[in-house]
Amino acid sequence: MEKLNVGIIGAGRIGRLHAEHLSRNAQVHVQTISDMFVTEELQGWATRLGISNVTQNYKDIIEDPSIQAVFICSSTNTHVPFITEAAQAGKHIFCEKPISLDYRQTMGALEAVKAAGVVLQTGFNRRFDHNFKRVRELVQTGKIGDAHLIKITSRDPAPPNPDYIKVSGGLFMDMAIHDFDMARYLSGSEVTEVYAQGAVLVDPVIGELGDIDTAIISLRFENGAMGVIDNSRKAVYGYDQRVEVFGSEGSVAVNNDYPNTAEISTKDSVYRDNPKFFFLERYHESYIDETRQFIECILTGSNQVPVDGFDALQAERIAFAAKKSMLEGRPVKLHEIN
Amino acid sequence: MEKLNVGIIGAGRIGRLHAEHLSRNAQVHVQTISDMFVTEELQGWATRLGISNVTQNYKDIIEDPSIQAVFICSSTNTHVPFITEAAQAGKHIFCEKPISLDYRQTMGALEAVKAAGVVLQTGFNRRFDHNFKRVRELVQTGKIGDAHLIKITSRDPAPPNPDYIKVSGGLFMDMAIHDFDMARYLSGSEVTEVYAQGAVLVDPVIGELGDIDTAIISLRFENGAMGVIDNSRKAVYGYDQRVEVFGSEGSVAVNNDYPNTAEISTKDSVYRDNPKFFFLERYHESYIDETRQFIECILTGSNQVPVDGFDALQAERIAFAAKKSMLEGRPVKLHEIN
Amino acid sequence: MEKLNVGIIGAGRIGRLHAEHLSRNAQVHVQTISDMFVTEELQGWATRLGISNVTQNYKDIIEDPSIQAVFICSSTNTHVPFITEAAQAGKHIFCEKPISLDYRQTMGALEAVKAAGVVLQTGFNRRFDHNFKRVRELVQTGKIGDAHLIKITSRDPAPPNPDYIKVSGGLFMDMAIHDFDMARYLSGSEVTEVYAQGAVLVDPVIGELGDIDTAIISLRFENGAMGVIDNSRKAVYGYDQRVEVFGSEGSVAVNNDYPNTAEISTKDSVYRDNPKFFFLERYHESYIDETRQFIECILTGSNQVPVDGFDALQAERIAFAAKKSMLEGRPVKLHEIN
Amino acid sequence: MEKLNVGIIGAGRIGRLHAEHLSRNAQVHVQTISDMFVTEELQGWATRLGISNVTQNYKDIIEDPSIQAVFICSSTNTHVPFITEAAQAGKHIFCEKPISLDYRQTMGALEAVKAAGVVLQTGFNRRFDHNFKRVRELVQTGKIGDAHLIKITSRDPAPPNPDYIKVSGGLFMDMAIHDFDMARYLSGSEVTEVYAQGAVLVDPVIGELGDIDTAIISLRFENGAMGVIDNSRKAVYGYDQRVEVFGSEGSVAVNNDYPNTAEISTKDSVYRDNPKFFFLERYHESYIDETRQFIECILTGSNQVPVDGFDALQAERIAFAAKKSMLEGRPVKLHEIN
Structure with missing residues (x-):
């Protein structure tokens, strides 16, 4: 069996996650992982996974012809x-989202990818989630008729630490960007206009850093549909990830995933355990699937990756438009963002 | 508009309930209510409802030609x-369940009814419940194919007081009797065999009075289906009334009714308010419907009441068989109960 | 028992609905009902309900000192x-919503009410719905902390006929007005800003009449919370009326009401019957409750009606702001609407 | 890192399943797999998994000191x-259920295990299911008080082929045996009495082979609780695996697992996709967990396996009692089965 030789740049949480899934994929060999900080712990972890090399220099990957x-x-x-x-x-490329905080730079990177004729997939893992895939499928096959309203609820269980907020690009870019991609994915249509309201309701520190923690974002789509996203950086009951698409012939809504189906009746109430709390737990399968499909594409010579550089660019443009809308207090057309 | 003139014997909880519903029925006039204890409070209540007479003597009803x-x-x-x-x-008759604690006496009463050519309806109100009616309808119309398994959960929120238990005929006769009728109603078939297990798990006082408070009753039906009823005299979370019918082409299950649909997510759990706690609350509509249909039958001259004396007799025979089964530790055929 | 004597102006669907509930209320006597069209059918209906007079002239009510x-x-x-x-x-007054299509005229009517010292209740019946009452209660008692996001889904099963659309004041005034009131009721706070997106997706005829049939309306509240309402004039699966309030300590969501709890499993899917289809069915109890509470207020001499003229005015101002926002393509502050 | 060297006897569906999970467990090396039929396909499969040897002779495993x-x-x-x-x-042993169709032979095997001082775990994988584990935990920690009623629904999506039925030991031994173990696991108590009703409702061929396809089994437990299991070999909507434990302080029920949470509303109904159809899909995680825990026990030198030979013996005795009960038409005490 042919195996694809891959390198991983960055051995943080997400780099290691991909490494672990890739190391269980019989079609892949992880040749090298690079990180600015090579520790003994990292070496041990890499050895256990059967990764051949650990290096501080990402060029050891870029320049490795194998x-x-x-x-x-x-x-x-x-x-x-x-x-x-x-x-x-x-090299073919799998890049985490966003590509950059400035969509014009992203455009530059996409030019380079195009010129080189390589494949680029971007890390919108939620497209591979069992719930959202089912919604997309129902919409695409016309089960609910024409889509009229797309509603996305996306709330994190707890805010990130302030250091991250300083460099993240803000709620629209670091968090809602997944929802912007989801809006395009579910509707099968481009966003044409954005109106965003933001507020600091969770933690004043977030406001002091120039960011918001709560948002409602209204959208218009090319196909006439309208949409709304609501975000919060802190849902005390856990990771809240639901969508609803309402159409001319019906509606489909997906609820959260729960760790079990137990329903407990007591003298006080009927209750169940909270939804899965953390994104790694909730989206576990989706991370496996996105890498599997990327590998499949490369090995079969298809260049039809399920989510590409253009998808990343569009989500970044919407995020930019949302921020502009909030700052200027008006709806912003996407064609303003060029 | 013709109005039906009715009398009510007994002004306890259930007598008053029927009186209130009848007094709101434009086709009925409640002429007289009798009770062994005629108080000022009862008089006042009757006046407010527009009931013409209150009497201590039930014969004032029986002998009133109007x-x-x-x-x-x-x-x-x-x-x-x-x-x-x-x-x-x-007189046409609506009688609460059971007709008697001894099915042989019930047979006698049914003879008298037959001889007189009057109509007799019995108080199995649960047949008129929106949930159970829908199950029956699905079974009858073949939506789940042939019924294979009939499961009934029937649990009271709290045990009755000991004085009631002394005269009630026991759990099978005072409580499960509704479930025996439900088993016949849902299956559309006669019960042919009963095996009953009982236990005293809720309150030892109940055991000292010779009764049980918890039961599992297995059934066989003429059409080949099997069934099981589980009973408890104390479900701390409220009145628990669910059924499930499983068949060759599918299954239908009904859940409890709740006072609202609110789902509350907190850091501890996702919960909802307890199901409706009390039978008067849960079965409110069914009581209205059963009297409405009885009145309708009389006024239209139909003698096809929705639940009749034979239904009461059969439920009593099953209750008798259940008790016999528990005492003798063996399955009892219904034809043994003659 | 003292009875309140009432008159009803208008014997259309909603007038008759109130009449029927009032006629079953032991504390009320419906003295007179007026309508521009007095038919034999109306006379018969009124007689059956025990209404003393039917008249074509509303002044027979206004001028009747009893x-x-x-x-x-x-x-x-x-x-x-x-x-x-x-x-x-x-006279004390119960008036259906909206008071008028022009909030400045409504202000005039409120002046008259104030000058006369009478009580005015307005017909926002949804405040009396079991589900929404429970949400309000949970928010008010702090069970979900401070409210951050208020989400209202409000979709009709089918559009009204074109004749109604011509005079209704449009989607914001005839349909969303209930949701604007709900937003204030659930949040316990005033709306300060509105941004509305509308579209004609259900039926082009609605667009030709100058109205929309689909909307997403973003709100800001005085207490810092944000909100969003989504409306459609046509949900094929029935009346869709849900809300969610998300706060610092949790979230509460209410689902639709269903005619039964049956869950049916077949080889194709697990399904249940559609939600209650029509507003009279869904909001049945709320209509009874709103009139009961109005009567109670009058009889007890309280002037604290649960929903008053100011509530009606505010909802109308928000509706006006929403329309202005849609037409001008910008968020509109409520203080612009004076 | 120390690795445990294991051999697998039998390369059928379940043998391969365990092999695949073991091959992904970093603490295990699968040394040898034996099967009566060694094909090229099996060789290829074993190579891909990194299994060193494939043999027709199970003695190559038993006699391999490594x-x-x-x-x-x-x-x-x-x-x-x-x-x-x-x-x-x-050798330490993991054996699939049942150990044998004759509990007296099972007793012999357990003697041999005891004499040798090795560890034996048996394949009641459902104990490792996320739903049932949660129920057990709630019962054990007293969240629902004392258990009064244990209800188990266990229905297969389709009957096995007739060849399997001939040798399976019948419904009680091949199918309900999981439920007998579940009853002991959830209650934390021994079964003392069994009453079983069986019927042939799904397919007459099953009856001709001397087996049943539908059953209701009533149980009594040492701690006073009662239970009931219902079984069918054919639930057209998929694998139906639910339990409920009702106790003095509340109740807990677990529903099936579904492939997604999508709820689809159309003009006809509100529906969702069927529950997971097949046991390998539904119990996927439980199979991984049971082997992981077995390996853990061996490597840590603990001899406390989560489900042992005695558990297997007890389930077999209950199955035997159930069959006896059905044949003799009477409740059978477990102490009769010695």
Whole structure:
């Protein structure tokens, strides 16, 4: 069996997650992982997974002719140069979202990818979630007729730490970006206009850092549908990830995933355990699936990755439009963002 | 508009309930209500409802030629004589369940009804519940194919007081009797065999009075189906009334009714308010419907009441068989109960 | 027992609904009902309900000194003059929503009410719904902490006929007005800003009449919370009426009401019957409750009606702001609407 | 890292399932797999999984001193001799259920295990299911008080083929045996009496082979609780695996697992996709967990396996009692089965 040789740039939480899934994929060999901080712990972890090399220098991946595909899991500000270099080296690329905080730079990276003729997949893992896939399928096959309203609820269980907020690009770019992609994915249509309301209701520190923690974002789509996203950085009951698409012939809604189906009746109430609390738990299968499909695409020579650079660019443009809308207190057309 | 003149024997909880519903029925006039204890409070209540007479003597009802129908809501031990007298006086009869604690006496009462050619409806109100009606309808129309398994959960929120238990005939006769009728109603078939297990788990006082408080009753039906009923006299979370019918082409299950649909998510759990706690609350509509249909039958001259004396007799025979089964530790055929 | 004497102006669907509930209320006597079209059918209906007089002239109500309270159930354009006349005649008033299509006229009517010292209740019946009452209670008692997001889904099963759309004031005024009141009721706070998106997706005829059939309306509240309402004039699966309030300590969501709890499992799917289809069915109890509470207020001499003229005015101002927002393509502050 | 060397006897569906899970467990090396039919396909499969040897002779496992633990996944009639030989060779044993169709033979095998001082775990995988574990935990920690009623619904999506039915030991032994173990697991108490009703309702061929396809089994427990199991070999809507435990302080019920949470509303109904259809899909995680815990026990030198030979024996005795009860038409005490 042919195996795909891959390198992973960045051994943080998400880099390691991909490494673990890739190491269980019989079609893949993880040749090298690079990280700015190579510790003994990292070495031990890599050995257990059967990763051949650990290096501080990402160029050991880019310049290794035996490596066919690169996973870019480093911090956002490195995505554009790494994509560019990897593309120029002829490697296929899986890059985490967002590609950059400035959609114009993202456009540059996409040019490099195009010029090199390599494949680029981006990390919108939620498209691979069993619930959202089912919604998309129902919409695409016309089970609910024409989509009129797309509603997305996306709330984190707890805010990130302030250090992250400083560099994240803000709620629209670091959190709602998944929802912007989801809106396009579910509707099968482009967003044409955005109106965003934001507020600091969870923690004043977030406001002091120039960000918001709560938002309602209204959307218009090319196909005439309208949408709304609501976000909060803190849902005390756990990760809240639901969508609803309402159409001319019906409606489909997905609820959260729960750790079990137990319903407990007591003298006080009828209750169940909280929904899955953390994104790694909730989206476990989706992370496995997105890498599996990427590998499949490369090995079969298809360049039809399920979520590509254009998808990343569009989500970034919507995020930019949302921020502009909030700052200027008016709806912003997507064609303003060029 | 023609109005039906009715009398009510017994002004306890259930007698008053029927009186209130009848007094709101434009086709009915409640002429007289009798009770062994005529208080000022009762007089006031009757006046407010527009009931013409209150009397201590039930014969004022039986012997009143202007009264066409009698509701028998007195204690169980009076049902047989009152049915017999009312029938002989040519009155149509609505009688609460059970007709008697001894099915042979019930048979006697049914003879009197038959001889007089009057209509007798019995108080299995649960047949008129929105949930159970829907199950019956699905079964009858073949939506789940042939019924294979009939499961009934029937648990009271709290045990009755000891004085009631002394005269009630026991759990099978005072409580499960509704479930025996439900088993026949849902399956559309006769019960042929009963195996009953009982236990005293809720309150030892109940055991000292010779009764049980918890039961599992297995059934066989003429059409080949099997069934099981589980009973408890104390479900701390409220009145628990669910059924499930499983068949060759599918299954239907009904859950409890709740006071609202609110789902509350907190850091501890996702919960909802307890199901409706009390039978008067849960079965409110069914009580209205059963009297409405009885009145309708009389006024239209139909003698096809929705639940009749034979239904009461069969439920009593099953209750008798269940008790016999528990005492003798063996399955009992219904044809043993003659 | 003292009885309140009432008159009802307008014997259309809603006038008759109130009449029927009032006629079953032991504390009320419906003295007179007026309608522009007095038919034999109306006479017969009134007689059956025990209503003493039927008249074509509403003045027979206004000028009848024995009548203490008036229900105004005529067409919207008559509400202001009838309120004014009834107030001047010293009658307490129950008026259907909206008071008028022009909030400045509504202000005038409220002045008349204030000057006369009478009580005015307005017909936001949804406040009396078991589900929404429970949400309000949970929010008010702090069970979910501070409210951050208020989400209201409000979709009709089918659009009204074109004749109604011509005079209704449009989706914001005839349909969303209930939701604007709900937003205030659930949040316990005033709306300060509105941004509305509308579209014609259900039926082009609605667009030709200058109205919309689908909307997403974003709100800001005085207490810092944000909200969103989504409306459609046509949900094929039935009346869709849900809300969710998300707060710092949790969230509460209410689902629709269903005619039964049956869950049916077949080889194709697990399904249940559609939610209650029509507003009279869904909000049955709420209509009874709102009139009961109004009567209670009058009889006890309280002037604390549960929903008053100011509530009606505020909902109308929000509706006006929503329309302005949609037409001008910008968020509109409520203080612009004076 | 120390690795446990294991051998697997039997490369059928369940043998391969365990092999696949074990091959992903970093603490395990699968040394050898044996099967009566060694094909090229089996060789290829084993190579891909990194299994060193494939053999037709199970003795290559029993006699290999480097192998510390044996998984017995061959047909039921071989379990007793293989357990005995493996125990005598000093290997720890994981054996699929049931150990044998004759509990007296099982007792013999358990003697051999005891004499050899090895560990034996048996394949009641459902104890490791997320739903049932949660129920057990709630019962054990007293959240529902004392258990009064234990209800188990266990229905297969489709009957096995007739060849299997001929050798399976019948519904009580091949199917309900899981439920008998579940009853003991959830109640934390021994079954003392069994009453079983069976019927042939699904397919007459099953009856011709001397088996039943539908059953209701009533149980009594040492701690006073009562229970009921209902079984069908054919639930058209999929694998139906639910339990409910009702106690003095409340109740807990678990529903089936579904492939997604999508709820679809159309003009006809509100529906969701059927529950997970097949046991491998539904119990996927439980199979991984049971092997993981077995390996953990061996490696840590604990001999406290989560489900042992005695558990298997008890379930077999209950199955035997159930069959006896059905044949003799009477409740059977477990102490009759010695």
